[in-house]
Amino acid sequence: MSISRTGAAVAPRMSLGSKRTEPRLVSPAGAVLPLDTIIESDCIAALERLPAGSVDLVFADPPYNLQLGGDLHRPDNSMVDAVDDDWDKFASLRDYDDFTRAWLAAVRRVMKPDATLWVIGSYHNIFRVGATLQDLGYWILNDVVWRKTNPMPNFRGKRFTNAHETLIWAAREQRSRYTFNYEALKAGNDDVQMRSDWLIPLCTGGERLKDGDGRKAHPTQKPEALLARVLMAASRPGDVVLDPFFGSGTTGAVAKKLGRHFVGIERDRDYIAHARERIALASPVGDADMLAPSEKRSEPRIPFASVVERALLQPGAVLTDGNERHQARVRVDGSIMLGDIVGSIHKIGALAQGLPACNGWTFWHYKDNGKLRLIDDLRAVLRKELAAAGG
Amino acid sequence: MSISRTGAAVAPRMSLGSKRTEPRLVSPAGAVLPLDTIIESDCIAALERLPAGSVDLVFADPPYNLQLGGDLHRPDNSMVDAVDDDWDKFASLRDYDDFTRAWLAAVRRVMKPDATLWVIGSYHNIFRVGATLQDLGYWILNDVVWRKTNPMPNFRGKRFTNAHETLIWAAREQRSRYTFNYEALKAGNDDVQMRSDWLIPLCTGGERLKDGDGRKAHPTQKPEALLARVLMAASRPGDVVLDPFFGSGTTGAVAKKLGRHFVGIERDRDYIAHARERIALASPVGDADMLAPSEKRSEPRIPFASVVERALLQPGAVLTDGNERHQARVRVDGSIMLGDIVGSIHKIGALAQGLPACNGWTFWHYKDNGKLRLIDDLRAVLRKELAAAGG
DNA sequence: ACTGGAAATGAATCAAGGT
DNA sequence: AACCTTGATTCATTTCCAG
Numbered sequence: 152m153s154i155s156r157t158g159a160a161v162a163p164r165m166s167l168g169s170k171r172t173e174p175r176l177v178s179p180a181g182a183v184l185p186l187d188t189i190i191e192s193d194c195i196a197a198l199e200r201l202p203a204g205s206v207d208l209v210f211a212d213p214p215y216n217l218q219l220g221g222d223l224h225r226p227d228n229s230m231v232d233a234v235d236d237d238w239d240k241f242a243s244l245r246d247y248d249d250f251t252r253a254w255l256a257a258v259r260r261v262m263k264p265d266a267t268l269w270v271i272g273s274y275h276n277i278f279r280v281g282a283t284l285q286d287l288g289y290w291i292l293n294d295v296v297w298r299k300t301n302p303m304p305n306f307r308g309k310r311f312t313n314a315h316e317t318l319i320w321a322a323r324e325q326r327s328r329y330t331f332n333y334e335a336l337k338a339g340n341d342d343v344q345m346r347s348d349w350l351i352p353l354c355t356g357g358e359r360l361k362d363g364d365g366r367k368a369h370p371t372q373k374p375e376a377l378l379a380r381v382l383m384a385a386s387r388p389g390d391v392v393l394d395p396f397f398g399s400g401t402t403g404a405v406a407k408k409l410g411r412h413f414v415g416i417e418r419d420r421d422y423i424a425h426a427r428e429r430i431a432l433a434s435p436v437g438d439a440d441m442l443a444p445s446e447k448r449s450e451p452r453i454p455f456a457s458v459v460e461r462a463l464l465q466p467g468a469v470l471t472d473g474n475e476r477h478q479a480r481v482r483v484d485g486s487i488m489l490g491d492i493v494g495s496i497h498k499i500g501a502l503a504q505g506l507p508a509c510n511g512w513t514f515w516h517y518k519d520n521g522k523l524r525l526i527d528d529l530r531a532v533l534r535k536e537l538a539a540a541g542g
Numbered sequence: 543m544s545i546s547r548t549g550a551a552v553a554p555r556m557s558l559g560s561k562r563t564e565p566r567l568v569s570p571a572g573a574v575l576p577l578d579t580i581i582e583s584d585c586i587a588a589l590e591r592l593p594a595g596s597v598d599l600v601f602a603d604p605p606y607n608l609q610l611g612g613d614l615h616r617p618d619n620s621m622v623d624a625v626d627d628d629w630d631k632f633a634s635l636r637d638y639d640d641f642t643r644a645w646l647a648a649v650r651r652v653m654k655p656d657a658t659l660w661v662i663g664s665y666h667n668i669f670r671v672g673a674t675l676q677d678l679g680y681w682i683l684n685d686v687v688w689r690k691t692n693p694m695p696n697f698r699g700k701r702f703t704n705a706h707e708t709l710i711w712a713a714r715e716q717r718s719r720y721t722f723n724y725e726a727l728k729a730g731n732d733d734v735q736m737r738s739d740w741l742i743p744l745c746t747g748g749e750r751l752k753d754g755d756g757r758k759a760h761p762t763q764k765p766e767a768l769l770a771r772v773l774m775a776a777s778r779p780g781d782v783v784l785d786p787f788f789g790s791g792t793t794g795a796v797a798k799k800l801g802r803h804f805v806g807i808e809r810d811r812d813y814i815a816h817a818r819e820r821i822a823l824a825s826p827v828g829d830a831d832m833l834a835p836s837e838k839r840s841e842p843r844i845p846f847a848s849v850v851e852r853a854l855l856q857p858g859a860v861l862t863d864g865n866e867r868h869q870a871r872v873r874v875d876g877s878i879m880l881g882d883i884v885g886s887i888h889k890i891g892a893l894a895q896g897l898p899a900c901n902g903w904t905f906w907h908y909k910d911n912g913k914l915r916l917i918d919d920l921r922a923v924l925r926k927e928l929a930a931a932g933g
Numbered sequence: 934a935c936t937g938g939a940a941a942t943g944a945a946t947c948a949a950g951g952t
Numbered sequence: 953a954a955c956c957t958t959g960a961t962t963c964a965t966t967t968c969c970a971g
Contacts, residue, residue: 218946225942226961230895234944244676274685274710274944277678281669285635289949293702294665296687298739301964305735307947308724308961311684311775314737316607317708319665333699344696346705348689348739353943356966372943384702451741456730456774460742460767466832468940483800483827484723484774485730486836495729534909537741540691682946724961734963843950843958846950888958899958 184391189403189415189423194395197416198257200429206332206414207390209258209268210277210381210402214239216247225306234370234424237419247276251283257289267292267330267385269371270319278315289321292329296348297377300542301355301540320385330385343539345384350542351376359401360425368425369399378405386411400426404433451542453530455511456485463529470496470515470526472526478502479515487515496526567925575782580794580806580814588807592757597805598721598781600649600659600775601772603764604642606667638667649786650678653714658683658721660777662764663712668708680712684738688768691743711776716869721776726835742767746779751790751816759816760790767795776852777802779833791817795824801833842928844921846887847876847900854920861887861906861917868894870906878906885915 182202190197203292217239241247254263268289269374270280287292291365295318302314322329336345351374358375360368378401394402397415399422406413407430417423458464459481468481479489479499489499496511504514512527573593579675581588639777649659659680661671676682686709693705713720727736742765744859749766751759769792777783779801785793790813797804798821808814827833849855870880870890880890887902895905903918 160951209569215944216946217944219944220946222898223945223947223962224898227940228895229941232942232944239944273944273946274672274682276635276945277685278669278710280673281665282673285669293663294668294708295702296689296706296739298687299964301943302737303943303945304962304964305947306961307945308728308735309722309947311686311711311727312685312735312946312963313945314740315685315687319669320702331700336702344699344703346693347702347707348687352965355943355964359943360835367943452732452734454731454736456771457742457767459730460770466827466943467829475561480832480904482832482836483770484726484836486726488831493729495733497733498729534744537691540689540741716946838960845958886957899959901961903959 152354154406168233168531171505181184184414186391186414187407189400189417190427191418191420191423192416193418194416195253195257198254198261198395201261201393201414204263205391206261206393207263207266208382208392208411209262209266209327209387210378210394211254211258211268211270212270212371212394212396212398213254213270213276213280214241214396215273216241216271217246217273217275223306231303231306232367232370236370237248248279248283251276251280253287255280255284255287259289259323259391261393264323265327265329266323267327268319268321269381270321271297271316272319273313273316273357277319280371281319282311284321286317288324290325290327290329290360291319291321293318293320293347298348298350298542300350300352302353318381330390331385332387336384337385338421346540348467348540349377351380354401360429363426369422372399375401375402375405375408379409382406382409382411398422398427400429403430407433408436410435418542449542451540452539453537454485454534455526455530457459457533458526458529459483459485461533463532464517464526468517470517471523472500472503472514473516473523475523479503487511513527551874561605563865576803577782577797577803577805578794580788580791580808582809582811582814583807585807586644586648587788588654589645590716592652592784594651596782597652597784598654598657599773599777599783599802600657601647601769601783601785602649602659602661603762603787603789604645604661604663604667604671605787606638606654606663611880632727636671639670639674642667642671643678645678645786646671646675646678650680650714651785652784654712656718656720657713657714658718659712660714660772660776662688664704664707668710668888672710675710675712679715681714681716681718683711683722684714685710687739689739690739691741691927693744709772721778721838723775723778723835725838727775729836740768740771742771745792750780751820757766760813761783762858763790766792766793766796768797769793773797773800773802774775774835779830780836788817789818791820791870794821796848798824798826801826801830841925844924844928845876846917848924849917849920850874850876852924854923855908855917861908862914863894863905864907864914865889866914870894 159205182200186204188513217234219233225371272280281337297316297318299314300310300311305312314518354372359372362368383407391412391414392402392406392416395416397417403413403415403426454475459466464483466483470479470481470487471477481487486493487496487499489503496515497509500509500514501507513525516523517526544692573591575593575596663671688707690707691706693703694702730793745763745765750763753759773796782803783793783797784805786807788808794804794806794817852859855872857872857874861872861878862868863872870878872878877884878890880894887906889899891902893903903921904916906917907914908917
């Protein structure tokens with residue numbers, strides 16, 4: 152085992168308003184870092200046994216505290232297999248905050264001075280996590296958005312499709328000289344800087360671990376592409392990556408593939424068994440192999456509403472088909488109106504032609520200085536503008 | 543001035559660990575809501591003068607420069623005298639939290655029970671805002687990511703390009719029955735649900751307000767397309783939209799264009815002057831037909847018993863599912879019978895399929911000249927009649 | 934073996950109205 | 953306030969199964 156640079160143990164600052172006793176500041180003399188190992192233990196107890204200032208990178212996927220109500224059914228009446236595990240349940244926001252403060256403080260002690268931390272979460276918990284880590288003296292470098300290509304829809308039509316999760320990237324302290332592989336990321340991103348919004352599919356298919364009955368082995372397994380992006384960005388070969396909520400072991404599998412060491416902490420024996428097997432099967436690969444396939448390039452969907460929002464067409468503007476036989480008017484919400492019937496450009500286009508379906512973008516025209524132009528031309532204008540941002 | 547529905551003032555919950563006195567819960571008797579007006583005042587002082595339960599929607603773009611001490615509401619100056627950088631940082635975090643709690647609580651008092659709040663921020667402040675609003679009893683509905691097509695690059699190459707900002711959308715309380723124009727958003731988005739990640743350019747070019755010297759009039763002017771998306775999603779024509787940090791007046795300009803009322807609060811006279819001029823130039827969408835949010839027509843409720851009463855189906859008639867696997871018979875009272883079990887079309891439909899619920903209208907069929915038809919078609923017949931009668 | 938359609942599924946704070 | 957009834961609601965992708 153080699154630890155290139157061990158920082159002094161630094162006292163975690165009192166968090167604002169906290170009255171709890173802080174975790175022990177010194178680790179047992181002679182504590183060692185068990186490399187490429189999963190520690191079966193409660194997260195905080197295990198952290199307190201690890202040597203101070205010993206890891207280069209932390210990736211943490213803590214419980215989200217979802218607070219789900221009753222069952223949720225799809226429109227076809229099938230039931231959504233929700234996260235109903237005990238480990239995600241907390242009695243109150245305050246309990247969740249106490250838990251968050253405890254593990255973040257314990258993790259911080261174990262980090263080298265120049266180490267960074269990644270935490271992933273959703274709106275249920277990420278604000279509490281972010282505020283707490285600021286309180287503890289971490290220094291936020293970026294928040295990063297994992298945009299899902301294939302999120303679960305909102306079945307009731309009561310909210311926006313919850314299509315992303317948030318990662319916080321933070322240094323141990325403001326003056327940390329952290330690792331950021333700027334050039335490598337840029338080279339793997341068509342030679343432009345890597346942005347803070349990442350488009351990556353959910354973990355499904357062969358990558359998703361299954362138990363004996365074909366059910367998912369872990370409810371919230373993260374895609375390897377996500378971890379690969381994280382490790383490629385903020386660690387170097389040979390670094391030690393700590394994951395205090397190891398779960399199905401994605402961090403360990405990707406660390407092994409990319410030539411990093413891992414230390415995992417996990418309480419659940421079933422998860423550990425799956426993770427061990429999975430990591431044993433993983434074989435080291437070149438960096439480029441992991442980076443390349445992650446980003447999915449496809450034509451972004453442009454809402455017709457954006458054409459109106461961006462004032463390329465005014466509300467009330469007249470749309471016609473190529474022969475000007477049908478005439479509809481543009482509404483502020485991006486629907487159009489034919490007679491007194493309101494609907495999308497596609498639905499109304501189909502209706503006008505008496506067809507079951509229609510691509511409104513290539514059916515409807517607008518007048519530009521007396522000349523008839525396809526609204527698809529306006530989409531092209533927006534696409535060009537948006538292209539740099541990726542899907 | 544018309545306020546369609548005024549809710550009772552509800553005491554904000556004590557925030558976790560807060561020792562501050564809460565803002566007054568009752569507004570001055572006879573307080574009025576000055577519609578389509580900018581109030582020149584400190585944010586919190588102005589909010590406390592507005593009537594409780596009076597606005598439908600709030601959009602807030604709070605300051606997040608922690609060094610702007612003047613922008614912060616300091617209830618307690620006892621612990622300044624900072625020497626240590628860290629101490630200073632924590633003192634300012636605490637001040638920022640106090641300020642955030644104060645304005646969020648004051649806003650909450652002014653909201654109608656079913657109103658929602660939007661707050662925009664970056665990683666510097668959004669975690670503190672999000673945690674605080676949860677503490678105050680707001681119920682988060684979504685976090686929304688504004689992806690910028692043209693963000694400022696990271697010049698030093700030390701971080702990811704900060705290419706997004708985060709909006710939090712929250713209801714005043716968990717059980718609020720808030721406005722969400724689901725159908726309108728879907729119609730303007732190629733007939734698929736609107737996601738939580740929005741791709742919108744920065745405010746530049748002609749839209750960007752300039753002062754006499756050609757410099758930008760406001761440092762963080764938000765694009766109108768962003769506000770348009772927000773107002774179209776979560777408000778209705780005629781609603782009152784409050785912006786407690788009015789700035790350059792984007793909220794007011796878009797509200798006017800989209801037929802919503804606004805109330806703005808702003809302290810800076812220059813900003814107010816720019817905003818007034820800008821809003822005066824904005825022209826509302828004149829045609830109400832272009833403005834009303836698309837809806838799936840909310841149709842009158844028809845009891846199945848009416849179908850029998852009107853003899854569209856005879857008592858004893860046979861109903862089947864689409865595959866004719868299940869068979870039930872119509873009873874005089876509008877219930878149906880499967881085997882010897884009697885119940886509503888919904889209950890029996892669910893029972894037949896072994897499902898927890900079922901919409902009987904779209905499950906059961908009848909035979910019309912040997913052809914299977916949905917009983918929903920019969921409902922449509924009655925609805926059409928009802929509409930003709932002016933029902 | 935190949936193909937086309939049906940079925941399954943993913944961190945979800947997912948109803949409204951009347952009695 | 954609690955309970956019951958009615959009936960509105962899904963996208964991208966993979967896997968399964970029938971032909």
